[in-house]
Amino acid sequence: MATPLTFAIPKGRILEEALPVMERAGVVPEEAFHDKGNRSLTFATTREDLRLIRVRAFDVATFVAHGAAQVGIVGSDVIEEFDYSDLYAPVDLAIGHCRLSLAAPADVPEAGAGASHMRVATKYPNVTRRWFERQGIQAECVKLNGAMEIAPALGLARRIVDLVSSGRTLAENGLEERDVIMQVSARLIVNRAALKTDPRVGELVERFRTVAAAPDAS
Ligand SMILES: Nc1ncnc2c1ncn2[C@@H]1O[C@H](COP(=O)(O)OP(=O)(O)OP(=O)(O)O)[C@@H](O)[C@H]1O
Numbered sequence: 001m002a003t004p005l006t007f008a009i010p011k012g013r014i015l016e017e018a019l020p021v022m023e024r025a026g027v028v029p030e031e032a033f034h035d036k037g038n039r040s041l042t043f044a045t046t047r048e049d050l051r052l053i054r055v056r057a058f059d060v061a062t063f064v065a066h067g068a069a070q071v072g073i074v075g076s077d078v079i080e081e082f083d084y085s086d087l088y089a090p091v092d093l094a095i096g097h098c099r100l101s102l103a104a105p106a107d108v109p110e111a112g113a114g115a116s117h118m119r120v121a122t123k124y125p126n127v128t129r130r131w132f133e134r135q136g137i138q139a140e141c142v143k144l145n146g147a148m149e150i151a152p153a154l155g156l157a158r159r160i161v162d163l164v165s166s167g168r169t170l171a172e173n174g175l176e177e178r179d180v181i182m183q184v185s186a187r188l189i190v191n192r193a194a195l196k197t198d199p200r201v202g203e204l205v206e207r208f209r210t211v212a213a214a215p216d217a218s
Pocket residue numbers: 010011012013014055056057058074075076077078096097098145163164165166184185186
């Protein structure tokens with residue numbers, strides 16, 4: 001049998017929305033995948049030639065970009081942050097909708113108000129630096145891995161760049177959304193070399209494209 005394809009999916013909040021989409025595309029994990037106590041990171045699927053790995057959202061992009069996994073699902077926020085040339089994102093799955101925004105407490109001046117340098121706490125230093133650069137501002141980014149919203153209150157940085165959906169987390173931490181940097185949704189990603197050399201990758205892309213284009217019947 002040919003080497004199995006490896007499909008990387010994130011552990012976090014995209015997973016729940018991704019599973020029905022994957023199922024409609026014929027990617028169905030084994031029962032053990034749903035067992036909360038299971039510590040395995042690799043799972044079989046109903047397709048003998050396809051296995052799943054469950055990793056952190058940022059690592060999905062890394063596994064696929066390096067060809068260690070051929071296919072994956074990840075937010076467009078993560079794709080933008082890494083900007084890997086070997087990673088191709090051909091299908092918008094229209095799930096995991098949120099936005100990446102600049103936020104600050106009410107008493108902090110607007111980003112464009114004359115300053116040429118500012119400090120920003122974020123999980124997305126590359127996207128943040130690029131966005132500020134386009135406005136002639138040099139952003140000094142303090143990298144955090146979560147809970148960015150507490151940084152201004154503790155004096156780590158006056159501004160943050162983080163994901164926003166309902167806006168509740170910002171509001172409950174005394175922050176205002178100032179600028180939307182990008183709209184985010186989850187994408188199917190593939191390794192470019194694998195797409196060229198393994199017809200199964202192209203076939204999976206087509207299946208997900210069809211599923212994404214068809215309204216969910218359920
Ligand atoms: N509030 C939100 N609403 C909708 N989608 C979101 C939201 N927050 C994050 N996402 C999407 O889900 C992805 C993973 O989110 P999140 O960072 O919450 O996962 P996580 O499990 O905390 O990640 P990590 O692996 O870093 O622990 C994000 O990259 C983004 O695309």
